[in-house]
Amino acid sequence: MPEDLTFQILDVSYEVEAGRPVIEIWARDDKGRRIVLLDDSFRPYFYALLEEGQDPSAVSAAVRRLSKPRSPITGVDLVEARYFGRPVKALRVQTVIPETVRDYREEVAKLPGVKEVLEADVRFSIRYLIDKNLYPMRWYRASGERVQRNDFVVDAVYKLSSDLAEEPSLADVDPLEGLRIMAFDIEAYNPQGSPNPSRDPVVVIGMAFNDGEKVQLQAKGHDDKDVLREFVELVRRKDPDIIVGYNQNSFDWPYLLERAKVNGLKLEVGRKRGAEPSPSVFGHISVQGRLNVDLYNFAEEIEEVKVKSLDEVADYLGVMPKDKRVNIEWWKIAEYWDSPERRGLLLAYNVDDVTSTLGLAYQFLPFGAQLSQISGLPLDQVAAASVAFRLEMRFMREARKLGELVPNRKEEEARAFETYTGAIVLEPKPGVHKDVAVLDFASMYPSIMVKYNVGPDTLLKEGERCERENQAPGVGHRFCADRPAFFRRVLERFLKWRAEVKAAMKKYPGGSPQYRLLNERQRAIKVLANASYGYMGWAAARWYCKGCAESVTAWGRELITKAVSIARSLGLQVYYGDTDSLFVANEPEKVSRLIEEITKGLEFDIKVDKVYSRVFFTEAKKRYAGLTADGKIDIVGFEAVRGDWSELAKETQANVAEIVLRTGDVRKAIEYVKAVINDLRSGKANVEKLVIWKTLTKGLDEYEAEAPHVYAARMMEKLGFKVDVGSKIGYVIVKGEGPVSRRARPYFIVKPTEIDYNYYIDKQVVPAALRILELFGVSERELKSGARQASLFDYLGKKGG
DNA sequence: CACTGTGGCCGTGGGG
DNA sequence: CCCCACGGCCAC
Numbered sequence: 001m002p003e004d005l006t007f008q009i010l011d012v013s014y015e016v017e018a019g020r021p022v023i024e025i026w027a028r029d030d031k032g033r034r035i036v037l038l039d040d041s042f043r044p045y046f047y048a049l050l051e052e053g054q055d056p057s058a059v060s061a062a063v064r065r066l067s068k069p070r071s072p073i074t075g076v077d078l079v080e081a082r083y084f085g086r087p088v089k090a091l092r093v094q095t096v097i098p099e100t101v102r103d104y105r106e107e108v109a110k111l112p113g114v115k116e117v118l119e120a121d122v123r124f125s126i127r128y129l130i131d132k133n134l135y136p137m138r139w140y141r142a143s144g145e146r147v148q149r150n151d152f153v154v155d156a157v158y159k160l161s162s163d164l165a166e167e168p169s170l171a172d173v174d175p176l177e178g179l180r181i182m183a184f185d186i187e188a189y190n191p192q193g194s195p196n197p198s199r200d201p202v203v204v205i206g207m208a209f210n211d212g213e214k215v216q217l218q219a220k221g222h223d224d225k226d227v228l229r230e231f232v233e234l235v236r237r238k239d240p241d242i243i244v245g246y247n248q249n250s251f252d253w254p255y256l257l258e259r260a261k262v263n264g265l266k267l268e269v270g271r272k273r274g275a276e277p278s279p280s281v282f283g284h285i286s287v288q289g290r291l292n293v294d295l296y297n298f299a300e301e302i303e304e305v306k307v308k309s310l311d312e313v314a315d316y317l318g319v320m321p322k323d324k325r326v327n328i329e330w331w332k333i334a335e336y337w338d339s340p341e342r343r344g345l346l347l348a349y350n351v352d353d354v355t356s357t358l359g360l361a362y363q364f365l366p367f368g369a370q371l372s373q374i375s376g377l378p379l380d381q382v383a384a385a386s387v388a389f390r391l392e393m394r395f396m397r398e399a400r401k402l403g404e405l406v407p408n409r410k411e412e413e414a415r416a417f418e419t420y421t422g423a424i425v426l427e428p429k430p431g432v433h434k435d436v437a438v439l440d441f442a443s444m445y446p447s448i449m450v451k452y453n454v455g456p457d458t459l460l461k462e463g464e465r466c467e468r469e470n471q472a473p474g475v476g477h478r479f480c481a482d483r484p485a486f487f488r489r490v491l492e493r494f495l496k497w498r499a500e501v502k503a504a505m506k507k508y509p510g511g512s513p514q515y516r517l518l519n520e521r522q523r524a525i526k527v528l529a530n531a532s533y534g535y536m537g538w539a540a541a542r543w544y545c546k547g548c549a550e551s552v553t554a555w556g557r558e559l560i561t562k563a564v565s566i567a568r569s570l571g572l573q574v575y576y577g578d579t580d581s582l583f584v585a586n587e588p589e590k591v592s593r594l595i596e597e598i599t600k601g602l603e604f605d606i607k608v609d610k611v612y613s614r615v616f617f618t619e620a621k622k623r624y625a626g627l628t629a630d631g632k633i634d635i636v637g638f639e640a641v642r643g644d645w646s647e648l649a650k651e652t653q654a655n656v657a658e659i660v661l662r663t664g665d666v667r668k669a670i671e672y673v674k675a676v677i678n679d680l681r682s683g684k685a686n687v688e689k690l691v692i693w694k695t696l697t698k699g700l701d702e703y704e705a706e707a708p709h710v711y712a713a714r715m716m717e718k719l720g721f722k723v724d725v726g727s728k729i730g731y732v733i734v735k736g737e738g739p740v741s742r743r744a745r746p747y748f749i750v751k752p753t754e755i756d757y758n759y760y761i762d763k764q765v766v767p768a769a770l771r772i773l774e775l776f777g778v779s780e781r782e783l784k785s786g787a788r789q790a791s792l793f794d795y796l797g798k799k800g801g
Numbered sequence: 802c803a804c805t806g807t808g809g810c811c812g813t814g815g816g817g
Numbered sequence: 818c819c820c821c822a823c824g825g826c827c828a829c
Contacts, residue, residue, distance in 0.1 A: 422807030
């Protein structure tokens with residue numbers, strides 16, 4: 001007897017059973033049960049695009065002849081579709097085993113009459129979601145027949161006996177409500193630098209659940225067998241739907257898996273018997289039936305935090321202030337573990353980490369769930385996927401709805417390195433300026449794409465004609481305006497959708513859960529819409545179109561250039577501008593005229609984004625600091641906002657900017673800098689504030705130049721620490737002879753007395769301060785002179801007479 | 802397997 | 818000494 005089911009899709013996977021693929025929909029139903037719905041009716045397929053004028057039946061017969069018994073070709077159907085907006089004929093080739101699509105595609109591509117093989121690289125479970133128009137984290141209804149299955153660790157398994165229909169009454173319910181969340185964090189023994197999983201045990205595993213329970217497992221000395229066993233047991237008992245961690249895809253899971261192997265155990269933490277976590281797409285690790293979300297992926301998108309360690313990110317988000325938690329030096333975990341007096345600190349540290357991780361989940365998952373509902377990628381994958389992939393997934397769904405075939409991603413070698421001209425940055429007018437308005441074009445690039453109907457499907461080849469055409473200035477590309485471009489349709493849908501969500505938000509009070517839910521939704525839509533221009537210029541994109549991206553920037557340059565002319569013709573002083581922004585004198589009447597002329601004359605939306613009561617520029621572009629009308633200091637581009645300068649230099653520069661902007665008192669700023677220099681000279685500085693952080697962007701042996709952070713990284717490696725591509729290297733400069741890079745040391749091996757304070761004066765604090773003070777005629781000598789304390793030599797000299 | 806684009810600044814090393 | 822490429826990060 002089929003039952004009616006109402007459920008939320010969490011994830012989709014598949015398994016080949018008895019020679020046929022079976023889709024597994026992991027869900028939870030409205031009664032709070034965890035269920036699996038099986039669908040054995042779906043089959044993998046791909047398209048063979050036919051050469052023009054080809055006889056489909058001849059090609060079809062050739063395709064059928066390729067059929068192999070292991071996974072026969074079960075269907076070859078002629079379809080009339082569109083490809084880049086043009087009508088085409090294609091064969092839809094269906095088989096049985098998803099993995100064999102790869103082999104068939106190669107062979108079919110070689111057949112005469114076949115121009116291209118399409119959509120053969122879409123993964124089977126994603127294919128299912130797209131074709132059935134299903135979105136993870138949304139609610140559906142369907143009927144299913146209960147079946148007995150012992151290989152799934154869930155409350156019930158059903159065989160689907162109907163299609164899935166979206167349940168609209170649950171569309172605006174918080175998708176995370178009622179889901180069980182577990183945060184975890186492991187501490188590994190590291191007596192020799194970085195821990196080595198084949199040698200060093202896991203000494204602590206902390207877990208925190210959203211029902212309030214917290215558990216901490218501890219090794220017996222250096223034996224972690226029971227820890228691992230208990231961990232598996234606990235995960236199964238608590239049965240979380242979502243597992244969160246911080247960097248667990250790169251560290252905790254691989255480490256636990258290796259430890260399990262060493263101990264002869266199996267890490268069966270999924271909802272499928274016998275299965276261990278396994279590597280999946282985008283560097284993500286998949287735990288069957290659960291959503292394994294690495295929160296580090298979300299943290300990476302917070303650009304305000306430069307060193308994205310868990311404590312820094314949790315501090316920034318107000319989840320756990322750094323001064324209210326236990327901080328221990330991570331490279332000394334083994335010492336803490338082995339010391340009876342200090343072990344307690346390590347345990348407390350682990351509790352704080354895992355508590356922070358759960359706190360981050362509450363911050364990030366609502367947005368992640370919306371991204372999942374909108375892009376169509378399961379929550380765990382959407383976290384790990386880049387913005388471009390999230391957008392592309394949505395494009396693939398839109399393409400299907402419009403009967404468009406999805407283009408292939410270009411092969412690596414075919415991707416030519418093609419650059420094109422970007423935006424205009426105006427020369428700033430150096431000096432301090434009073435009362436400046438900053439105007440901003442609203443979503444300039446997406447607006448251009450919509451207005452001029454830009455896209456690979458509308459880009460006209462030489463000789464092609466359309467009744468209405470838009471020609472990009474300077475670069476010559478023409479776009480057909482007779483039919484709506486694919487990008488335009490998608491973007492307009494995004495814009496309309498976002499407007500609806502924003503309108504709905506108004507119905508709820510600001511802090512309410514509904515308001516926050518909708519706010520996350522409109523943010524997710526905006527993020528996707530804003531990525532569309534960059535996506536077109538990305539050589540690996542399925543809808544890559546260099547001419548399109550080139551045209552968008554050309555129209556952008558024209559737009560800002562025209563806006564500048566209008567401003568000048570109105571007698572408005574223009575101070576600066578970058579891409580889509582314009583800094584002009586804040587004369588309200590003229591500014592309103594400017595906005596009106598741009599809006600009506602150029603047909604683009606522009607608005608006053610902010611007003612600075614004072615703002616200053618040096619001669620450098622992309623750098624300025626301002627005091628807003630409501631009393632806030634903005635620092636843009638300068639060292640103070642960069643992650644690769646010492647905290648001390650950044651702090652000094654920020655304070656100088658603030659003194660100058662608020663009081664206009666340059667003398668005061670000079671005195672302040674002198675005091676900082678004095679402190680440094682007397683060795684009073686906090687060593688932590690002298691650390692310089694830089695990312696290793698390639699392997700250590702690939703560097704041509706010996707930069708300081710590369711030298712420090714090599715040193716770390718010799719000391720037994722793992723340094724991978726992407727690691728942030730923190731170093732300080734010590735006294736001694738030779739080039740700076742030879743004097744760079746990993747910050748955690750340096751004693752305060754070894755530090756070269758002169759380096760920090762000459763190359764950090766003074767240049768950062770001067771960047772601003774030079775504008776007021778202050779010299780390096782002036783900053784350093786008065787600050788010079790009697791040196792030991794002077795002192796002795798005087799004394800000795 | 803990948804992991805959006807161009808414009809811009811500036812410290813540093815290394816060659817002449 | 819100058820000059821320029823390398824390298825990293827930031828603005829938009």
